[in-house]
Amino acid sequence: MPNYSTLSLASVFMHQIALHEHNGEKKFNALLTDIPVELDARDLGFLTDRFSDALEKRALNVVPSEHVDSPSPGAVVSHLRTADLKTLSQLLAGRLVESQRLNAKTGLLVVADAVLDGTPGVLIAKVEHQEAMQAEATTLEGGLRSISIKRIPDLVFGEQTRIYKIAVLQATDKNPVGIQGFLADIQNGGGFANYFLGEFLGLKLADEPEVLTERFLDKMTEAIHQSSLGADEKIEAQAALAVDIKSNSSFVDAEAFIRTHIPPSHQQDIRSAASARGVPMMSFTKDPKRISARLNNLRINLGTEISLVAPPHQIGSQGQVRVERDPSSSNGELYDVTIKGVPLESVTNSRPR
Template identity: 30%
Template structure:
């Protein structure tokens, strides 16, 4: 899937005011637009630029959830199939949005636009929040109610962006059973509010965060061990992978990861390997739930069958565990520390017998073997 939206073009747009849903009066009438806005070139250009940026930065691939009760996927399918026009689909969507929200969601605007993504007809849905004290100006065109887009531009293009939620569904994303597209939630740093993603859009993320995070770890370490020959570089790359996954950042951009941590000559091969492994090469939400027990330690294996399991911090500390390339395809490992115990080793699930020894004050172990493999 694409990583930018530079060819997104808005053809026509309709804006509806969405009042706050009051629990005591859920059927409060909505002042519906009956005609598209007057989009002048300046407003269209600025709006397209802002939406392209939002989708590129925080957009996530979404797919229709077959268990959802939302009618939105059917409405999107009907519009992109030519069965319903822009005005009518926008009216249905504003009611769906209102019903999916609770009393805590503030009043705002819903922009529904006929757009093109490249050559693909698309439906663009944008939830906006108005500036305090401002309201879109109601006007009439040929006797039909609409809202003045020139005034709306004042709400959109302030220093504080008021574009909060976006969804984009292209024509090539509709199928007999499901629709696919992109969604972005500016308020949750890449993740999406449940009411917006599930209740309103009737979708789920195509790349489930826990699974895609686990696969990024596995595929990246596989590439490092199969493509990188230098043992020092190999270990540095694995350590960078573990550090990136453990960082507090809520998302991970593989291209940015490659630019920050990989040598220039290795970046293209890494991205190509991700693509061949069917992993997203654009930002995804990170969830290390399946990896937590695997990120604290690194296992370094040698051709002889000898291996070392050590905390990542220890491998990065030359005074504790030092690996030195001997220049002939072998590596010297020096471990400095106090010996506390020695145990017989069995594979996971096997039985172990322990032999306690009196701790010594200082010991060093060296092993000269072929270059290590940084498999976790």
């Protein structure tokens, strides 16, 4: 994943996406502009920070979709070659009006020249309007002090305003269309609005949810195993990982997992190691079907050619299989494994591992 803090913006076009009603029929219209928005350095920096923060929290890789006939990918490629941001932004505004559902909200389409990790590209974002109240202290006749309240019906880019959908697209030679990028849909949590990703942008996720879920399990396991956590802490974390993936939640969130199940003093190391291994460090739709058989049991391999297999919920301080440091170990690297309160059902010769 790129370093989203390197994002910079140059020329910025904004087009208003409005909802009109005529003879009882509602439809979206694009109110097109002809020149870039005038932004001083401070405002441009504020806008850039909002976009980079949204991407950092939720962005996943996207590539062209062969199942959608959208002009957007080709138009972006053409702009990167000919530098005609006005034409690109107006085309995208028209395509958004054609693509989005009537239950979508009004707002602004933002299209900007961007550079991310040193590579030129195009930023495309849909930002929805919000309502707010502005309070201002006033002094009335006679010296009485009061607060005047003014309603702002179409606030955008406020500190609490959520940037709902945002993508950064860049040229590539890795697919025939010549475009790839990163997309975040803050409004939909770990999911993506189909009309925005597919019909509007003509893209799809580079990795399906089942691939991302398997990567989350494998690479987070590596990060835990290579960390300086104690053996008992590694077992607790690994058990929690399996339980987290098997839960009823529709999403996986690596950041939430680390905050909840990794001791605070180790969180940054685990976070860095997981990110370096390609773990998506944001919420995404979960699909465990490729790894479901691997979630039912954990195998604890010990240094004496002994291994134990048990369900994740039975391993750890609250389960029947408990791992604790051996108090007689001088270097702290020996552990006692205790299995409490289970019947001995059978003893057989096992196949060699």
